[in-house]
Amino acid sequence: MRVLVCVKRTADGELNPFDACAYEAALQIPDSEVILLSMGPDKTEEMLLDLTRLGAKEAYLLCDNAFAGADTLATAYALSCAVKKLSPDLVICGRQTVDGDTAQTGPSLSVMAGLTLIPNVMKILRTEGKLICETRELGEKTVDYPALITVERINRLRLPSIRSKKGTVIHWTAEDIDADKQKCGLKGSPTRVLASFPNKEGKRKCKWIEARELPAVIEEGLAKEKTRLQPAKKSNALLKDIWIVGEGPRLFAESISEDITVIEKERFWQKGDTCLDFALKFAEYARERQPKVILWASDAWSKAAAPQVAALLQTGLCADCTALETDGEELFMYRPAFSGNIVAKIVCMTEPRMATVRTARKGSGEIICALGKGAQNVLADVQTLVQKRNAWNAEKNGVTAGKTGPPERKHGVTAETARWDIAASRMAVDAEMLPYDKQVGLTGKSVNPAVYIAVGISGAVHHIAGMKQSGTVIAINPDREAPIFDYADYGIAGKAEEVIGYLQ
Template structure:
């Protein structure tokens, strides 16, 4: 079996962690010929050379000044040309990069290649005859070859053996690929960042309390009346003919339009056809795994821009402006699509069964069982930070934040959570926020109503 693995060098100089899992998954398949494919500047060549030590038979670097500034669609186009030439049985991509974090390139690549996609793979069950994988949220999936899969963080990339040798890296430019220059780089990228702002959303004035006041503070916060402010377009000029795929994006759509049409979930091919015929001005998707991958496939089929994980929308009546955290979340970027319809996946608030959520971060790692006991005693639902999830302390479906879920409970108790902007995005609409952290300068206190400066073990035993 011939396998192409798409990899990218991270800002730390190492292989993007999700791509490391993709490479390991490929190397684990018996008798496979593994080809590494990477798009990047010429300076990434030594990284790719080093990667060949682990067992790839070839490594190809797609590098050309024309490719600079490519967004996800232009990147997928360039990768698709290379994969088209290599004719593999299987393409494996990491679920996402840690820099862009959109998770769009793999699904877009599958749509451009017309390969079936299995996204968010947790386990490769069989590669004999057809591809069978267990996925994160869509159960067992099967695909005929040639196929493409995107991999979660499910394994650890092997280390090179002492006697391993490197192979030389082939460099392919736009001429070698017969790429159309207008579909590469900035020219071929239908999304534009218009402005960036300091990200101050969700800041609160924190009152520091004693550990002994915790239980009464929670009880009082539970009783507080909440009047959620839902932005609405009334008395302003809204967008006409806005489509929502599934019910979840309706609240966000209402902030820019009162002309909203609900479209049921379907395949990317069918949805692309409906969009071609119905000509909406904007199409909004939820942020669950299915929506993210199907939105990316649909955008690739229509060759239009897709903005990921928007936290707010705005319009002047003609253009949709989309806001999302950028540059490690310290800034908010205002983005527009140059193509029509404007498309975005939007953060939607998940309704939780409990009015209290207890979020545990990496700082509470040695006290999880005590916290779980305490959480259950006060009737709290458990949640976590990404660092807790990445360290296998909590399951992914408890992760709150940009790449997790958004919650808005009456009370959000953050224990051992530093307050990275990526986390705050998912909890800033909570009624009352209570933070427990021994570091009085931890950013979480700037986004909390009540704070206890203490180690968790001295507050909850």
């Protein structure tokens, strides 16, 4: 099988970590012929040459001034021209890049290159005949070849052996791949960054508390949750003709318009349909009706469907917006960039202007107890506590018939009806304390529970990126200078071992 892996050299000169996983996944497919494809400046060649030592004999580098300044649509277009020329059976992309952080290029590329998409792959289960993969949120998926998958951080890229030889890197220009230069680089990019600012979002004023106050602030966080999701600030002038896909983006839509149409995804999507089936029908309807703006939620399904629709409509899509604004004519979209360190103000030059907006994620608990490297000694206690509370809740709500009885309450956390979940920092996952699907952050998942209790987590920007939308944040760490306290409403300066008992 011919497997093509798309890899990017990120802004800091490293191989994008998700692409490293994509490459390793390709190398693990039996009897595969692996080739690499990248778009970037000349200096990408060095990275590609090093990577060929691991197994791919050939790497292709799309390198031409015409490609410079490309947004995700123009990037996907250039890659699609190369993919068509190389005609692989399978294309593997990383879920997202850690600098661009949109997760759009893979899904858009799949449409443009005519490949069936499986997004957010956690495990490749079978490659003979049909392709079967386990995904993060959409269950098990089976598709025919040619296909494209985007992978999560599911493995570690192997190291080269001392005797391994370098392969070749072939440079391709826009002409070499028969690309229309009008669709490449800045010229072919419908989105434009107008300005960028330091990101202050997520910073909170930390109030220091004693460990014994923990139950009370958890209760308070749960009570506050009811008023947390308030409508965003309304613009003075408003836009007309906004579509929202599902109810998820409503609050964002209401901040820029009173003329909102809800399109339920079920209208174009039956059980068993692929995301592409939906995208084709939806795009045709949008072409007929010509809405001005289409807003999508940020669940896994929307984040796969929206880039496919954008590719079909040849329009710009701004990912993960945290705010929208309008002057009555233009739509201004704000999104965090570069690991969340800055916020970019973006416009879209084509219609419909599209955006995915940060909406609440379903599925995680209302109280998340997240464990970092410093919580090693309390892992078992927290696992037992979460499991007991959830078992008791299920019993009380009639979901299970058992005789667990209420968990022992030592210090008075009465949050018995709330769903609890456990999460992890990347260090905790790397130390094999918890599995990867529990990892919160830039290379994990985003969560927004009512209460987030960070135990033994230092608070690196990469972790903050995944939890800063939580309701109330409580941090437990003996190091008062740990950055996590800048993102917490309440701080307990103490060791996890001494504090965790107060959760009971």
